[in-house]
Amino acid sequence: MRELAYYEAKLEALSEIMAADDRVHLIGGSFLSLSPRRMLFKKIEEMYRDRVISPPISELGFCGLAVGAAMTGLRPVVDLSTGSFIYEAWPQIVNEAANAFYMSGGRTRAPVVFHLLHGIRGAGAAQHSHSPQAMLWNSPGLEIVLPSSPRDVRGLLKTAVSTDNPTIFVDHIQLFETRGPVPESDDPIPFGRADIKRKGNDVTVVATSYMVQRCLKVAERLGVEGVAVEVVDPRTLVPLDFTTILSSIEKTRRVVIVDETHRSCGVAAELAARILEERFDKLKAPIRRVATLDVPIPYSPPLEDFVSPSESRIIEAIQSVLR
Amino acid sequence: MRELAYYEAKLEALSEIMAADDRVHLIGGSFLSLSPRRMLFKKIEEMYRDRVISPPISELGFCGLAVGAAMTGLRPVVDLSTGSFIYEAWPQIVNEAANAFYMSGGRTRAPVVFHLLHGIRGAGAAQHSHSPQAMLWNSPGLEIVLPSSPRDVRGLLKTAVSTDNPTIFVDHIQLFETRGPVPESDDPIPFGRADIKRKGNDVTVVATSYMVQRCLKVAERLGVEGVAVEVVDPRTLVPLDFTTILSSIEKTRRVVIVDETHRSCGVAAELAARILEERFDKLKAPIRRVATLDVPIPYSPPLEDFVSPSESRIIEAIQSVLR
């Protein structure tokens, strides 16, 4: 099967989406943000001048505009670039887009996609390193997507644009150079289907976004030492495929959750709470969460590494649940 | 000891705070929001004309203004009235106020208080019934306070104004008519001290804000049936007094968490995950969360009641952990 880099698969999806449906407009033109590959997006921009538009620095305004356009027939994909900037648009996303279908009694749809790059990008410091997906999961009415591989980013982006709901597409710039198989003619990946990224019988590691790749590395290393780690990637938080997670746990009966949102009220907290509601008696050890520490993200590299869900913290957690 | 209504204790605290420290400015003048008691605030407004100011409908602007004033010597208390409106000011609160002390390496302090009324107020519908405290707990750098009694609102409000950190004072309009003992000369209540609102040996109910009062009612009823419910009120989420919660659990070994934030990544999720990390083996039953269902808040009364952490849902949860 052909192999692509993550950024290539993402661009391919964007071009195919633009070609397939002229209701799709791209609002904000830096889907590759500051990555060295960013110039490659220009091709799409030039090919669809009338459907790629670069707005003012007015996140609240252009996110609201996208929601309104989605309510009236378009399928806008908004690029917020750095995930932290979604906070500028918070009222339009959590209080307009998320509520529109419900408040109208199911009569108004807002098929908009908000694309953002979350997490620790490297020296982003406290104001440019956010992972807003936990807050967004606490806001009913939004679909939340977290790709972690070239195949997933392509298949999930296509589905994101096709659903009739507001969707937050939470990407991570550290994934862009990851290579992996992507079939030429690949179907969109339906939401609510977790993916077992690696099979193993000793411990279940539930990981999201860039943390999936980090956990796969760790699993590789522990594999050598004879520890069989199963890496489960939910791929979408809303909707959540809990069945796949539970059946993996049935097998391993030991769980570590690795996610980049801050620890308190983070994604790992929700997954842990749900797992324990369902399989309390089945577990051989308390669930361990490896999340970003409850600290604003510091600028200096060694500090940044210290607060993030690093390989060493992941390994320590896995070993502790195996004891 | 003298008894006061909650709104009286709150107003008394506000007047005492204004009298004691002229660095305190009140920005936004509806600390009693739409309650029938709201006119009582006028007294304070008239007494301190130069320190009570009513801003434009510009939450982002006046919350930012309060943060800047706090950085430069004042101790502003901002009233956002309906909790949902804090989303308009999200960037200033989670990305400026919360980060200021940390980013400056501990050199800039922002002793500002954001006051809001969270939760289901009755027919507030999807856009006026939010409980933002879970999202805020996921944002390090903010102190989060949740009073639930006349004595607490008075003592906690005083501490909120006195700490050097940005503090979110999360109040609930349904508490205003609650009556309770409030000593004439009561000390401020330090943050990070949970309060056992009711003693009992059979089950620990950890509840916050208005849910504390609701759980006390339930405990009353179950008491008659011979079930001894212990109601633990953390009072502040940040800082959190986890010791008191754990020692109650040591005793009862059964836990129900009742909180009004939405279920996914809500306050109850975090408390459940933490408890299980610490006392996994001690528990006789899985922890039950009673939270607001993951649904935008509907307008119609029966629907609103259905999604909220109602008495019937609380009772059902308590009985299930006792089985």
Place this chain on the structure above:
Amino acid sequence: MLPKLPRETLLDFCRRMLLIRRFEEALVGLHDAGHFSGHYHVYIGQEATGVAGLSCLESGDYLFTTHRNHGHLLARGADPRRLLAEILGRRDGYNKGKGGTFHVAAPELGFVHTSGIVGGIIPLAAGAAYAAKAQDSRRIAVCLFGDGALEEGAAAEAFNIASLWKLPVLFLCENNGKYGAGRSVGAAPSLTMAVHPLIDLPRAYKISAQQIDGIDSGAVHQAIFDAVATIRQGDGPRFIEAQTVRWPGSETNWPVVPAPTEVAMAWEVGSVPTAARDWYRISDPLLLFIRDLVEARQTTREEISELDRNVRGIIDDAARFALSSPFPEPETALEDIFA
């Protein structure tokens, strides 16, 4: 001044304005009788904008409105029975009781989304205009909001984008003079808005803007008719500030009816409590319109009274309908979260 329109149209305007007035007066009664409890706002005093103004739209146009939406919906032909049922949280409401007074949406009438967040709809309306333009349709978007919404940064951001991209949107600001929801009196220049006149703000963004007397149905009709024409032509956004005097019953946080409107007050307001008398005599767009109609011999006092009886009947029927509509099943709260 009366709109230069055929008699039938003028009488239809009169009927719609009366319908709004009677609906809102009845609503206050239903609230005070405990049939619904939440915070709500009525449209009394702004009927000229809703009726004469919105009559200039085509059926395909989009409307975005606010917490003060009842009159806009009725002006566009909403069914008073379903509107009232929604406000009472009943199953037969426009939104099955899920939206309520702040959030009535009726896409078939163009009301895509109604927000209770001040300023919330301004970017949304720009978005609908963006979609209309992208689809080369002749549709335009109308954004109805109060003067207070201009204090929100969302308004400034949306004005900028609408102007830059020449979007077919009418920003229709209903300045009811004094602020709502218990805010300090906004004498002009207001205590909460430094921009004065308000049209200086859209003008800074190169949006052509105009101030009109929102009490005068004729002035409203003419201005909005012209604005809609230029917008539909592709000339970009327009801003209109329709100035009205706040109805005394809306000065408090919860509406109170100082005196139920009598069509006879068009000639003699004697019965009205002095406090409110001036408003009904000189600031009420409905009574002014009736007075003009009669003086212009377009109708008679009798015809008006007949019309009023008729409208009261419709409202009584709507009330019966809404009150007898069942509450939705609690479990339906779990429906309509995702499409």
Place this chain on the structure above:
Amino acid sequence: MLPKLPRETLLDFCRRMLLIRRFEEALVGLHDAGHFSGHYHVYIGQEATGVAGLSCLESGDYLFTTHRNHGHLLARGADPRRLLAEILGRRDGYNKGKGGTFHVAAPELGFVHTSGIVGGIIPLAAGAAYAAKAQDSRRIAVCLFGDGALEEGAAAEAFNIASLWKLPVLFLCENNGKYGAGRSVGAAPSLTMAVHPLIDLPRAYKISAQQIDGIDSGAVHQAIFDAVATIRQGDGPRFIEAQTVRWPGSETNWPVVPAPTEVAMAWEVGSVPTAARDWYRISDPLLLFIRDLVEARQTTREEISELDRNVRGIIDDAARFALSSPFPEPETALEDIFA
């Protein structure tokens, strides 16, 4: 035009401008050599505003700045060693390496809080002004931001409040002509801002506003000196737009130095690549200032070269200091969350 100030002061301005220029040029080198990795922005091309403009402030005044803050700090006397250490994430940085290039704060110099969020500081600066007024101090607040910040609703909201409450704040907009951070070229009228000239926005809010040539130290000094005086007097906020031409090295997402500045280029820019030549010849506030100084016989080429050697020495020393400053202990990440 040279500011009407004593020779010593003018030479001091020259030294500070050179210090900024050399600091930023060295910084690009340190970045490209891999000594720090994150996104960053340099102040080259705006030195006149930083130096001549901020020289009009008193020591107690508050300053709020942005992602482009280095020059502002150096202009106000920040220690290049600690500033550089901060940008390299070292222990001896102004903020122990926690803030970095976007967030350098130095309260002792008036820099309370530096935000990388476009528009973020505008309400904060209004707040500092509110505090100063409440405390009856003679302090004022200065808010330094780029032209792009006017696109954020936060700016409009803050202008409104500052105007209504007559707050002692100077909104100093540094319009470097073309937009930063990889945004489309903002020819005037810009592709992303409908308000043109930009001063129409603050003026709509009744804030007296003025456009100046940000390349001309004399013009900058005079305008800001006068503005600061009226603000301190209690006349309320002022807005100044200082227009500069974007330094070619800042047109890309990451700064590149097209040609290291040579003071001799004040007379002869021959060595400079053609692309950038025009900028150094007619748009560089530093070289322009030097040329004026020499032509006005306030100094000599020799004295300038001497000054430059001197400044380079300071920068070399700062680099040595910063590079030898240790990284903070990882555990210190857990400190300074709460006061």
